[in-house]
Amino acid sequence: MFNLAVYLPYLVNRAGVRLAEAFSDELEAYGVTLPMWRVMAALDHRDGQRVGRLAAMTSIEISTLSRLLAAMERKELLSRRRSETDARSVTVSLTDYGRGITDKIIPTALRYEEVALAGFSAAEVEALKAMLVRVFENLDALDSVASSGRRQIA
Amino acid sequence: MFNLAVYLPYLVNRAGVRLAEAFSDELEAYGVTLPMWRVMAALDHRDGQRVGRLAAMTSIEISTLSRLLAAMERKELLSRRRSETDARSVTVSLTDYGRGITDKIIPTALRYEEVALAGFSAAEVEALKAMLVRVFENLDALDSVASSGRRQIA
DNA sequence: TTACAATATTTGCAAAGACAACAAAATCGT
């Protein structure tokens, strides 16, 4: 029998949608959308990344990301320039303005994470995160087999 | 400092996107899209639901869902009819054809879940799912306060 | 050098999503 209430993809999707829609509301105050925030968070984590790596990090499809980066560039949140070491690739960096907004959002994001994890012990939080990583890796391995193993993020 | 690699929304989104995109590929063989499958799974779980409840169960916004249901009705996967007890609401039911396809997909879905959870003990699986429910509930409570507490699913 | 692979962008198109306006029916207060 198929019990939706204990079906992992259902539970992940449900939690993900809620996380996304609630935080989107909070982001409005900063004038950025959720996908923009994801890019900004990835760039805060490591600035000056190439577009392909950024796509892998944010789980945003590359053509979608290309359009998104153009929009963010128009908003002066980031800049793109050709890489010096490999002129095929494009390096994306936050502008000072973009970094400023990012730094303002981060505390909000962390508070929001606390709300999502209210009632969790530190051990539970750690366990949950570790298991989400494992789920991702299980599917990543599967995907790499199917499409000849690219998609590495550091 | 902001460490993306242990940020819950990031981990959930990443896992969710992977779950979605890999299973979408599998669904192609059955001629249904992922959102369609989500609706079918919800109806398999409980048939004859109203549109609003279905929206809550599938985390699909109601106007999006309304159009999706129209498309699925055209494909003869399900039928809509006005409720007899409350003529405002619409009752959605799988057709025999839709149920047949659903029954064929379910084993694939379960196998796919196993792949995602490879290497997990039964206790870990249970813990992961329970924690995802708790995350959802934490955000649901927050949301209910903001919008005056509707959105109940059974 | 020539062929091939990798990187990113762009475009077309269809599916999906969000938000507001609307219509129909139920409910509530008086």
Added chain:
DNA sequence: ACGATTTTGTTGTCTTTGCAAATATTGTAA
């Protein structure tokens, strides 16, 4: 009983996303 309000679902409109194909540019390998 009646009018205002709420609930429920659909539709209009616009935006975003995803996927595939075409293009440009650069790197790599035979």
